[in-house]
Amino acid sequence: MEKKVISAKDVAKLANVSQSTVSRVFTSGASVSEKSRKKVLKVADELNYRPNALARGLIKQKTNMVGLAMKDIQNPFYHEVLGMFTQKLKEKGFSVLFVYTENEEIEQEEINNFLEYNVEGIIVTDALLSSKVVTKLHNNNIPVILFNRYHKDINCDSVSCDNINAASEIAGYIYDEGYRDIVFITGKSNTSTSRDRQKGFTDFLKHKGIDITILEGDYSYEESYHLTETMIENGHQPEVIFGANDVTAIGALDALKAMSISVPEEVSVIGFDDIKMSSWPSYMLSTWAQPIEEMINETINLLLTNSKHKETLKLKGHFIHRNTTK
Amino acid sequence: MEKKVISAKDVAKLANVSQSTVSRVFTSGASVSEKSRKKVLKVADELNYRPNALARGLIKQKTNMVGLAMKDIQNPFYHEVLGMFTQKLKEKGFSVLFVYTENEEIEQEEINNFLEYNVEGIIVTDALLSSKVVTKLHNNNIPVILFNRYHKDINCDSVSCDNINAASEIAGYIYDEGYRDIVFITGKSNTSTSRDRQKGFTDFLKHKGIDITILEGDYSYEESYHLTETMIENGHQPEVIFGANDVTAIGALDALKAMSISVPEEVSVIGFDDIKMSSWPSYMLSTWAQPIEEMINETINLLLTNSKHKETLKLKGHFIHRNTTK
DNA sequence: CTCCATTTTGCATACGTATGCAAAAACGTT
């Protein structure tokens, strides 16, 4: 039963051609006569032959593999991102070498793993890597793209939502509605997403002469729920709460509901991400929709072009008005 | 700048040894003198050398890669599964080639992709594959394990929660509580998980002389919400609702809340999976916790042993009593 | 220092594919 793995040589023998010819049949753009192609394909099909991607990668210095490192898979936003990445990369002919990381900074080890497999590019989602590692990758001519993160000290491509502007627009909306008692619940403070959302939000309002209340969250439901609950218990009931992401906003929303505070009549709530859950009837959360598809397209684009000139792309997105705002 | 990729040969030259010696330094169990090892490691570190996994895989017929095909990444349960799989596989020295699929049956193409890369095993989560494909894989001596699915016509290893027994135990609990007006909201009917949960549940109750109401869901929040809402509107308010998974139960729960029906006083709700969301304060859903970690350990175990004798493992798990049951 | 046993090393080859080069085949023109 121990059927040994069949190679181009085996096919060649049965088809009465050379191994080169077999190879050419499976190499697009190579010159093979129609007769040989037919013969080879027939035998290949019978033997169930498929070219070995490792050997091919070895000789072509091209593996068709992309490393995808992802953090914080708890946030539903990234599930959608993961799904879309794998699908779009597949369309482009790439396979995905997946790594899940718990640290804010991807570890050397993960990258080494990617390098050993000669990935053609690395996408890092919701995490960072040291500038030393980035330099090393660039020396090896491997593009690396940060998705939804960037850092001034890290010279590499990055794609994210224009968090500053988005938060600023949200602030504008809130301002126009006449709200003045405003709360922002942050995400993890060491993330550029949270910092930018906070900056865009507070700067706009400060410019209008409004100081807001900032609660230090961590992008988790639990923490946000707890913060909101405590705030209300301490007698502070704001007019509007803006959460650094949807999970945060939903945590606040649930806390308000639990305390029988009506939304949006007494307190408005706004999130960020537009995860699927936000459109569930029990939430109907007003939120900022990140242009996921566009962001992913651009990321893959940067990967494919691999230009020496590094870009920091920031895409817009749009506000979605649901039932947690008036 | 175009720094070319460095090979064992380069290291060998600088360290004044042969390529074989360099190779042996990076092959555990090979015989190298301490002196050479030191020399080689020093140079390797300077040059930033790491053995090429492709070349190694080619010659050793061992790639340290595992194919992971996953369906329905929308269900939060599978995010936890994905995270745990990648971590545990990494611990065992495997890299994960990830594929996301939308079809109930993994397509030939995905498998071919895995095969081209010489994966050492394939894990299929929440989906099936044709018995033809399985046979082909077995012929190539590649183990394939279904996670949370099985099928009588597919002769391959599988690991899942013992859904029949779990649902049966839940039925027992419900019966003991004295409930008689009972609703089960199914998942997708073509999944073994949903079928088994339905079977364990209904069989137990039928045996007690109780007929239950079955609503055909699809594991989605929206459908479950809608089904529950319609049922109540039609005047049927049961004593307890059992959802085929947590997302289903949460959909029902939210529908009940929206209609101001108190849980668990008027209606109890029970789910299945114990996803993170179920322990959110606003839900506190009573549910069945699948023994994820154990399931994953067993799956990896089967992968490693790759015995000719195929097993269908069913692990137990346990009931978690929260606030949606009395 | 000599001899033998053991360890370490290098050489050569293999893994399965792609590709430059030259030979062979096919084709078209006169």
Place this chain on the structure above:
DNA sequence: AACGTTTTTGCATACGTATGCAAAATGGAG
């Protein structure tokens, strides 16, 4: 049929590593 042109083919080699084998180096005992 003879020639030149184009297409197709096979040969040989390369990619970067692991490993059997024999040669070389090391170590220990006398």
